[in-house]
Amino acid sequence: MNASSAPTDWPAFAESLGAIPTELDRALVRQKSRDFYWYSPVLKQQLRGVSADIIVAPRDEADVIAVVRECFARRIPITPRGAGTGNYGQAMPLHGGVVLDLIGLNTLHPILDGVLRVGAGAKLGEIEARCKPLGWELRMFPSTRRTATIGGFVAGGSGGIGSINFGQMREAGTLLAARVVTMEAKPRVLRLRGAEVNRVHHAYGTNGIITELEIAMAPAQSWMDFVVAFDNFTRLAEFTDRVARADGIAKRLCTAVDSGAAAYLKPLQDKLRAGESAGIFLIAAQSSAPFEDALDRAGGRVVRRLTEAEIESTGAVPAYEFTWNHTTLHALKVDRDVTYLQSRFPGPDYLDLVARVAEHYGDEVPMHLEFIRVDGEVACAALPLVRYTTEARLRAIIADFERRGITVFDPHTYVLEDGGMKQTDPEQLAFKRHADPLGLLNPGKMRGWDEQSSPA
Amino acid sequence: MNASSAPTDWPAFAESLGAIPTELDRALVRQKSRDFYWYSPVLKQQLRGVSADIIVAPRDEADVIAVVRECFARRIPITPRGAGTGNYGQAMPLHGGVVLDLIGLNTLHPILDGVLRVGAGAKLGEIEARCKPLGWELRMFPSTRRTATIGGFVAGGSGGIGSINFGQMREAGTLLAARVVTMEAKPRVLRLRGAEVNRVHHAYGTNGIITELEIAMAPAQSWMDFVVAFDNFTRLAEFTDRVARADGIAKRLCTAVDSGAAAYLKPLQDKLRAGESAGIFLIAAQSSAPFEDALDRAGGRVVRRLTEAEIESTGAVPAYEFTWNHTTLHALKVDRDVTYLQSRFPGPDYLDLVARVAEHYGDEVPMHLEFIRVDGEVACAALPLVRYTTEARLRAIIADFERRGITVFDPHTYVLEDGGMKQTDPEQLAFKRHADPLGLLNPGKMRGWDEQSSPA
Numbered sequence: 001m002n003a004s005s006a007p008t009d010w011p012a013f014a015e016s017l018g019a020i021p022t023e024l025d026r027a028l029v030r031q032k033s034r035d036f037y038w039y040s041p042v043l044k045q046q047l048r049g050v051s052a053d054i055i056v057a058p059r060d061e062a063d064v065i066a067v068v069r070e071c072f073a074r075r076i077p078i079t080p081r082g083a084g085t086g087n088y089g090q091a092m093p094l095h096g097g098v099v100l101d102l103i104g105l106n107t108l109h110p111i112l113d114g115v116l117r118v119g120a121g122a123k124l125g126e127i128e129a130r131c132k133p134l135g136w137e138l139r140m141f142p143s144t145r146r147t148a149t150i151g152g153f154v155a156g157g158s159g160g161i162g163s164i165n166f167g168q169m170r171e172a173g174t175l176l177a178a179r180v181v182t183m184e185a186k187p188r189v190l191r192l193r194g195a196e197v198n199r200v201h202h203a204y205g206t207n208g209i210i211t212e213l214e215i216a217m218a219p220a221q222s223w224m225d226f227v228v229a230f231d232n233f234t235r236l237a238e239f240t241d242r243v244a245r246a247d248g249i250a251k252r253l254c255t256a257v258d259s260g261a262a263a264y265l266k267p268l269q270d271k272l273r274a275g276e277s278a279g280i281f282l283i284a285a286q287s288s289a290p291f292e293d294a295l296d297r298a299g300g301r302v303v304r305r306l307t308e309a310e311i312e313s314t315g316a317v318p319a320y321e322f323t324w325n326h327t328t329l330h331a332l333k334v335d336r337d338v339t340y341l342q343s344r345f346p347g348p349d350y351l352d353l354v355a356r357v358a359e360h361y362g363d364e365v366p367m368h369l370e371f372i373r374v375d376g377e378v379a380c381a382a383l384p385l386v387r388y389t390t391e392a393r394l395r396a397i398i399a400d401f402e403r404r405g406i407t408v409f410d411p412h413t414y415v416l417e418d419g420g421m422k423q424t425d426p427e428q429l430a431f432k433r434h435a436d437p438l439g440l441l442n443p444g445k446m447r448g449w450d451e452q453s454s455p456a
Numbered sequence: 457m458n459a460s461s462a463p464t465d466w467p468a469f470a471e472s473l474g475a476i477p478t479e480l481d482r483a484l485v486r487q488k489s490r491d492f493y494w495y496s497p498v499l500k501q502q503l504r505g506v507s508a509d510i511i512v513a514p515r516d517e518a519d520v521i522a523v524v525r526e527c528f529a530r531r532i533p534i535t536p537r538g539a540g541t542g543n544y545g546q547a548m549p550l551h552g553g554v555v556l557d558l559i560g561l562n563t564l565h566p567i568l569d570g571v572l573r574v575g576a577g578a579k580l581g582e583i584e585a586r587c588k589p590l591g592w593e594l595r596m597f598p599s600t601r602r603t604a605t606i607g608g609f610v611a612g613g614s615g616g617i618g619s620i621n622f623g624q625m626r627e628a629g630t631l632l633a634a635r636v637v638t639m640e641a642k643p644r645v646l647r648l649r650g651a652e653v654n655r656v657h658h659a660y661g662t663n664g665i666i667t668e669l670e671i672a673m674a675p676a677q678s679w680m681d682f683v684v685a686f687d688n689f690t691r692l693a694e695f696t697d698r699v700a701r702a703d704g705i706a707k708r709l710c711t712a713v714d715s716g717a718a719a720y721l722k723p724l725q726d727k728l729r730a731g732e733s734a735g736i737f738l739i740a741a742q743s744s745a746p747f748e749d750a751l752d753r754a755g756g757r758v759v760r761r762l763t764e765a766e767i768e769s770t771g772a773v774p775a776y777e778f779t780w781n782h783t784t785l786h787a788l789k790v791d792r793d794v795t796y797l798q799s800r801f802p803g804p805d806y807l808d809l810v811a812r813v814a815e816h817y818g819d820e821v822p823m824h825l826e827f828i829r830v831d832g833e834v835a836c837a838a839l840p841l842v843r844y845t846t847e848a849r850l851r852a853i854i855a856d857f858e859r860r861g862i863t864v865f866d867p868h869t870y871v872l873e874d875g876g877m878k879q880t881d882p883e884q885l886a887f888k889r890h891a892d893p894l895g896l897l898n899p900g901k902m903r904g905w906d907e908q909s910s911p912a
Contacts, residue, residue, distance in 0.1 A: 113678050114706075114742035135591055135675075166703050173704025173746040194749045216706070216742045219591075219675030222569050245832025247622050248595075248629030250570075250672070286570035286672045290629040293650045376701025376834045 008076060010054050016070050020063045021104075023055040032099055036087035039328055041339055041388050042412040043089055050092045052079065052099035059104045061181065061189065061211045068187040068209070071098055072440065078183065079442045080205035082121060082152020085144035087325060089414035090156040090204045094444035102151055105211055111136055114217050115176060120151025120210045136217035139166045139174055143326035151210045154178070154201050158420075161253045161282065161320045162218070163372035164244055170198055174216050180208035182435040190435065199431040204416050206446045207432035222285040223252055225311060225319040227268060227304040228295055233258040233277040234355050237369060239298040240279050241351060244371035244378045249291055250284035255323040258358065260366030261385050264331040264338075267317045271303045278303070280319045324383065327368050331385050339388045340368075342409040343381070343401055350380040353404060363387070365397065382406075417447045424448025464532060466510050472526055476519045477560075479511040488555055492543035495784055497795055497844050498868040499545055506548045508535065508555035515560045517637065517645065517667045524643040524665070527554055527896065534639065535898045536661035538577060538608020541600035543781060545870035546612040546660045550900035558607055561667055567592055570673050571632060576607025576666045592673035595622045595630050599782035607666045610634070610657050614876075617709045617738065617776045618674070619828035620700055626654055630672050636664035638891040646891065655887040660872050662898045662905070663888035678741040679708055681767060681775040683724060683760040684751055689714040689733040690811050693825060695754040696735050697807060700827035700834045705747055706740035711779040714814065716822030717841050720787040720794075723773045727759045734759070736775045780839065783824050787841050795844045796824075798865040799837070799857055806836040809860060819843070821853065838862075873903045880904025 014022040023029060033051040037043040058064045071078050077097035084091055093099050105119035108127065111134055118127060124145045128138050140162030142148055148157075154175060159168035169175055175197040182188045190208070192199060200208050230236035233256070240256040243249060262268070262278040272278060279300065283291045285307070292302065304319075311318050322330065331338040345353050358367045366385040371378055388394060391412075398408050410419050417424050429448045432439070439449055470478040479485060489507040493499040514520045527534050533553035540547055549555050561575035564583065567590055574583060580601045584594050596618030598604055604613075610631060615624035625631055631653040638644045646664070648655060656664050686692035689712070696712040699705060718724070718734040728734060735756065739747045741763070748758065760775075767774050778786065787794040801809050814823045822841040827834055842850060847868075854864050866875050873880050885904045888895070895905055 114740065171704035172702060172750060173706070173743050176742075176745065194746060216704070219677055221675055246628060247829045247832060248627035248672070250629070284570065286632075287629050289632065290650060294628060373703045376703060378832045 008053065008074060013070070013074070013076070014054060017056060017067060020059070020067060021057040023057070029053070029055050029099070032081065032084065032101060033093055035084040035089060035091055036325070036329075037089040037092060037414070039087040039325070039332065039339060040412040042391055042394070043414060047089045047092055047414065050089070050094060051096065052093040053096045055099050055101050057101040057104050061105065061179070064100070064102075064105070064181050064209055064211055065187045065189070067098065067100060068181055068183055069185070072183060072185055072187070072438070075438065075440065077440045077443050078209070080151075080155065080209050082149030082155070083123070083144070083147045085142070085148040085152065086156040088156075088411055088419055090445070091152070091442070092414065093442070094414075100209065102209075102211070103149060105151075111217065114219070115214055116217050117212065117214045118150055119212055120154075121149050124148050124150060124153060131217060132220050135220050137220040138162060139216060139218045140169065143320055143324040145320065150213055150215065154213060155203065155205045155210055158202055159372060160324050164251060164254050164378075165373065166218070167373045167375070170201055175201055175213065176216055177214035178210050179212040180210055180435065182208060183441050184435075184437065199427050202420065203425075203428045204442055204445045206416065206436070206442045206449070207428055208435040208441070221250060223282045223308055224285050224288045225304070225306040225308070226279075226281040226283055226288075226291070226302065227271070227319060227322070228279040228281070228300045229272055229276040229303045230279065230298075230300045231276055233358065233367065235299060236277045236279050237351055237354055239295065239300055240369065240371060241378070241380070242298070243281065243291065243294065246294070249287040249294075251287065252282035253280065253320055253323060254371040255280040256369040257322075257327055258367040260363050261327055261331065261368050264334050265322050265327075266330060266334065268303065268322070278322070280322050282319060324370060327383060328385065337388050339386050339394070340411065341365075341382070341384050341386060341398065341401065342411050343384070344407040344409075345380040345382055346405045346407070347377065347379055353406070354380065354382070357401070357404065357406070361397070414445060415447050416445050464509065464530060469526070469530070469532070470510060473512060473523060476515070476523060477513040479513070485509070485511055485555070488537065488540065488557060489549055491540040491545060491547055492781070492785075493545040493548060493870070495543040495781070495788065495795060496868040498847055498850070499870060503545045503548055503870065506545070506550060507552065508549040509552045511555050511557050513557040513560055517561065517635070520556070520561070520637050520665055520667055521643045521645070523554065523556060524637055524639055525641070528639060528641050528643070528894070531894065531896065533896045533899050534665070536607075536611065536665050538605030538611070539579070539600070539603045541598070541604040541608065542612040544612075544867055544875055546901070547608070547898070548870065549898070550870075556665065558665075558667070559605060561607075567673065570675070571670055572673050573668065573670045574606055575668055576610075577605050580604050580606055580609060587673060588676050591676050593676040594618060595672060595674045596625065599776055599780040601776065606669055606671070610669060611659065611661045611666055614658055615828060616780050620707060620710050620834075621829065622674070623829045623831075626657055631657055631669065632672055633670035634666050635668040636666055636891065638664060639897050640891075640893065655883050658876065659881075659884045660898055660901045662872065662892070662902045663884055664891040664897070677706060679738045679764055680741050680744045681760070681762040681764070682735075682737040682739055682744075682747070682758065683727070683775060683778070684735040684737070684756045685728055685732040685759045686735065686754075686756045687729075687732055689814060689823065690807075691755060692733045692735050693807055693810055695751065695756055696825065696827060697834070697836070698754070699737065699747065699750065702750070705743040705750075707743065708738035709736065709776055709779060710827040711736040712823075712825040713778075713783055714823040716819050717783055717787065717824050720790050721778050721783075722786060722790065724759065724778070734778070736778050738775060780826060783839060784841065793844050795842050795850070796867065797838070797840050797842060797854065797857065798867045799840070800863040800865075801836040801838055802861045802863070803833060803835055809862070810836065810838070813857070813860065813862070817853070870901060871903050872901050
């Protein structure tokens with residue numbers, strides 16, 4: 001990275017941005033320099049002191065271009081940020097400089113044939129709420145839907161609620177186009193379309209600033225929010241898998257957590273009995289009867305059944321906020337010594353392996369399964385909790401998972417490649433050379449860039 | 457069957473039905489006693505002379521009950537019928553008597569949360585047309601959508617266009633409830649719900665008269681009608697399979713026919729080049745760009761691309777009328793010596809077996825694949841054409857398919873069990889004992905009934 005050698009006069013820098021809103025208050029700057037990195041005891045150590053020098057909040061793409069121009073001239077790094085709901089330190093500015101708060105870019109354009117053009121900073125909850133009356137809803141979203149932005153989800157996430165129908169975001173057909181501002185003396189606005197969008201998807205904003213997206217929406221349905229209980233986790237896992245595979249039952253979420261993890265879901269404690277495992281589902285209203293029939297046959301019971309309107313009117317915690325990374329969040333609220341893993345069990349006989357792992361680790365690794373689609377087939381993702389003792393023990397568990405054929409996506413690293421594919425995506429790296437030649441965007445996150453000789 | 461020994465005076469019988477419409481004209485009665493049984497040269501021989509004695513067209517369920525009462529008293533068999541678009545002789549009255557034309561029971565009730573309550577005689581095309589503006593469409597339909605009825609589809613069919621998303625009708629969640637009139641002295645109206653509906657689904661009307669259904673609908677989308685061409689069938693099959701598995705590409709139909717079958721699709725002959733295989737797809741408008749991107753990469757070309765509005769305004773043949781049993785129909789229009797098979801290739805490596813079978817039989821068995829979902833996975837159904845010589849040769853081909861592990865659903869039999877599961881569904885048989893104790897409904901079709909000792 002070619003950071004400027006002379007210390008920057010940040011108030012003067014803020015002045016140079018004219019009417020573009022900025023924030024220099026240390027506490028507020030630190031607050032907007034963080035995400036949920038503290039889910040990981042490893043990252044909690046490593047990223048504790050990280051802070052930007054200034055928060056800049058562009059109001060539109062022209063502002064983004066103006067900020068880039070000023071920053072490039074002074075070699076100031078920029079770390080783009082949505083709502084900061086990631087949990088790998090994706091949007092934490094390792095080298096200080098500017099955190100570019102994009103939530104002002106929140107325009108929703110009219111939906112055309114189920115395609116929404118939307119500013120990167122638009123909140124997912126807002127998109128869902130505004131599109132639903134028009135007959136459309138998000139294809140997928142993270143458990144942080146209430147606050148997360150679409151740009152942050154695309155740049156830092158991979159899938160979530162809805163992935164049981166549409167697979168992950170990187171599959172062709174969901175991310176249709178993106179506008180990206182380059183980090184250059186004369187910033188360009190590039191329009192990526194189709195598979196090109198994967199150059200900036202899940203790249204943590206290291207190789208371009210996403211200002212706008214075109215995403216395929218799903219036709220809206222009325223969803224019933226189900227929490228169900230089984231006294232046996234294996235039978236719950238089988239039932240959840242069966243629902244995930246039931247082509248005639250319309251659904252949006254199929255989650256199974258064992259009793260150890262379910263015990264942390266505080267808002268459900270008056271409804272779950274001790275030792276019960278919990279299944280968490282979003283089922284289309286039209287499919288709730290066949291879903292309950294199947295539940296009866298499998299020996300489970302309905303613990304909570306709410307319509308979307310009932311959730312709204314009662315303020316109940318929506319089911320999806322018990323799933324994906326929110327399961328971990330509920331655990332952390334009770335026990336700061338808990339952390340988690342992200343993994344994928346190999347199919348199609350994953351349930352046997354789930355049972356073996358659950359038995360082997362017992363209460364040290366409370367099990368948490370999320371069923372999704374991968375290449376047209378149902379797959380079993382797992383975000384088990386881990387009762388954390390030492391990093392060495394955590395690494396030993398990861399190594400054991402991998403020995404058993406389970407793919408682990410390490411959530412205890414802020415390095416792009418180490419969390420995912422274990423190798424640099426050559427397209428993402430090539431795009432960074434093109435769009436961020438001096439390596440000023442979110443520096444320190446893309447190993448493939450840092451390992452190459454520094455460019456001229 | 458306990459048919460009456462004295463010959464029935466049909467005009468007097470018609471008189472006894474009062475205001476319920478009847479038809480005694482021999483030509484018209486014969487016409488309404490037939491379906492597309494002539495797709496099969498075997499059935500064409502066997503069923504040539506089959507005719508009812510009278511057509512009775514109830515206007516509502518009360519009429520159905522009145523007809524049943526009269527028929528039961530005289531031991532007259534009743535064969536319920538929708539539009540007669542089946543092709544196994546499902547609705548052909550082997551023992552004469554009454555053909556009960558149910559198209560008058562065509563009420564559509566308001567859709568509630570995506571569930572439609574509808575009279576058995578409602579036409580599928582009418583359901584689609586009337587529900588679409590309300591935001592709903594059929595989950596699945598046969599290629600005879602323009603004329604077929606929902607009751608006929610449920611009683612005589614199994615799946616079709618849309619099964620790539622929702623699997624087959626028998627999967628839990630699509631057929632939610634049915635009203636069924638029993639064949640007794642005092643006819644009862646039974647309300648079946650959930651899995652109970654499978655007692656009368658695909659039972660050919662042998663064990664009850666379906667008067668009304670509750671079906672789960674799909675949220676409506678705008679569909680693009682694609683015909684694509686490949687000069688190599690194997691590459692087309694691979695591409696079609698890839699689209700079928702692409703979770704991010706919203707679709708409703710994935711069909712591949714080789715050049716031998718494609719040559720029969722007359723409305724496409726000015727667009728397909730000699731020797732080209734044809735892929736036929738319904739792709740959501742929002743997914744047409746990623747679909748075409750994938751097509752480009754696979755080396756195919758778009759032959760025809762139409763919106764639903766363009767099909768309506770130009771009167772073009774909709775893509776789905778080139779698929780499923782309509783592929784066979786197009787062939788038969790050109791060559792009366794062609795027939796077909798219905799089969800399922802075993803997964804997940806079905807494409808290898810498809811290639812081997814295609815190579816082995818060459819032009820004798822032009823290949824036709826339909827991709828569907830079964831238990832949450834993409835499966836490869838096939839309705840290959842067969843250049844018919846003798847029944848012995850046809851049976852030899854079926855036996856060879858079965859030796860290769862391909863499941864064949866014989867379309868050359870009117871016997872319920874022989875076309876499908878090869879065994880009597882005990883629930884269907886038990887229900888017949890209950891709902892048709894004298895065996896007067898569509899007699900001769902359920903082997904399991906005929907093989908048991910005749911009831912008292």
